[in-house]
Amino acid sequence: MRQDATTRAINVLAVVVVAIWLIPVVWVALTSIKPTKVINAAEPTFYSFVPTDEHYIEIFDRFLFHRAMINSLVTVGVSTFIVMLLALPAAYAVARMGLAGGDTWALVILSLRFMPGVVVVLPYFKMANGFGLIDSQLALIVVYTAFGLPFAVWLLRGFLLDLPKEVEEAGRLDGLSWTGIIFRLILPMARPGIAVTAIFTFVFSWNEYLFALFLTYDKATTMPVALQKTIDLYNVLWGSLSAGAVIQLLPMILVVFLLQRHIARGLALGAVK
């Protein structure tokens, strides 16, 4: 029975560790609904305050956060879609078509993920400038496509390699053409992998800051850049900042709960294969 007591103790420890780990997230949520006076008080409090929506109103009224939300949704949504459109066939070719040097292709593509943003941000800036695309959604869509693609190919490759290798054989015996095999067998089977890859691509661009900072300043700013506008040199509007942060992270939390199981497995798969 001692074993049981230890197990229970470890279980409790796990819960406690996770709870402590999440304090900052809870804190930002609380700050977003606290009156400004309470926020700036020397005694922080978790519960003794009257909730307010003033910061949510302010972030929309004063910082026009809805524009940033729309910009984020459009640029990130469109670029994620394009990335998936390009990455799926590429990953399939690399993973399952016996391409000579398939692993090398995958490695070269993955290596582009390691490119530091500061290396290419300047060319992007100059190119966007040349085409008159500074502060446009299009510029960000293009850049996010380029930056999401390598990791997407690599993740999808892991998922596709994980499918049983008899799939194509079975499809061929059933008289399916190679496109038929891809659309009727592979795509449905790889659905969790496709979802996870799309999520990762989406999250990367959703949180991206450097390119947005260089390529937009007003009309096309995305949420991370808009958030930063709540701070100036002498004053930080912690309440508005927290409200914006909560708005930005809510969809991410939703995603995590829907796909947690597949997310970790997907990354591990890419690693092992």
Place this chain on the structure above:
Amino acid sequence: MTTTSGEARLPTSAAGPAAPSKGPRAGAVARERRRNAYILLAPCVVVLIVLAIYPMFFSGVLSFRVDPLYNPNVARFIGWRNYDDLFHDFRFWQSIRLTVLWALIVVTIQMVLGFFLAILLDRKMRGAGLLRSLIIIPVFISPIAMGLTWRFIFEPVAGLANWIVSKGLGLEKYSWLSHKDTALSTLMIVDCWQWTPFVALILLAGMQSISTEITEAARLDRIRGTAYYTRIVIPLIRPVILVVLLLRLVDSIRIFDLNFIMTKGGPGSSTLMASVYDYTIFEQGHLGLMAAYGFLILILINIVVAIFLNTLYRAEKAARLADAKN
């Protein structure tokens, strides 16, 4: 082995090219399939060449030019001078040293803590899935939102961290981010908070892919506790460990967002890491110099990746091959 089926590879098999074809018919099929493969791969590769490799090349050319942002008319080729300037700039060396130090420390902490966190979460209790969902939340929050929130937490007057420290430990309230000796460690805390769960969950996925036969055999052999993890788990999930390590190393060297939003390199240059320093060069308008430094960061990362792939990954593949043969 015929070449009719796609070659899905098991982790134990060597990753080789397509098997040699037998006979003219099989050859034709293989050729057609290879052609299809290139057709599928082509759009992705073209996009990457235009949008990733070309800009990189562009940046390389720019690094040999003087190109002031605010005075484009004097832009011209100047050879290696940008690089030469950087090599003679002590702040450049300082930022490189700081970046390498940063990467080594945070990645070590994240790998160790992440491993323990993974063990902690590797249990069959009710609500374990919920815990895993909750713990990965930090990974998905933007470094900007979280960096700013942490700035509030470390704020000298109303910050939560100071409140805990002063109430719990009886210490003076302290301005964590505006002192040279604590700014870097404060950044490290935030980075580890954000990325340890990432490491943990991937390691956890690796741990859970270990077959029950193996865990059962280990149990029968009375291998448990520390021995179970050092002798069974770590060797089995080594590929996963290596990939997480590589991803974290590279991302730590590239760090920009958190560094930029929390300290902008300050106070003084106590947290001035490579990417942020590169950004300050841009702010001063020296585009050529910025490109040169960017390229040096790229080279630094490539050195790390190359060392990594050559030593660890090769050894890994060799070990796997040996396993497969036995």
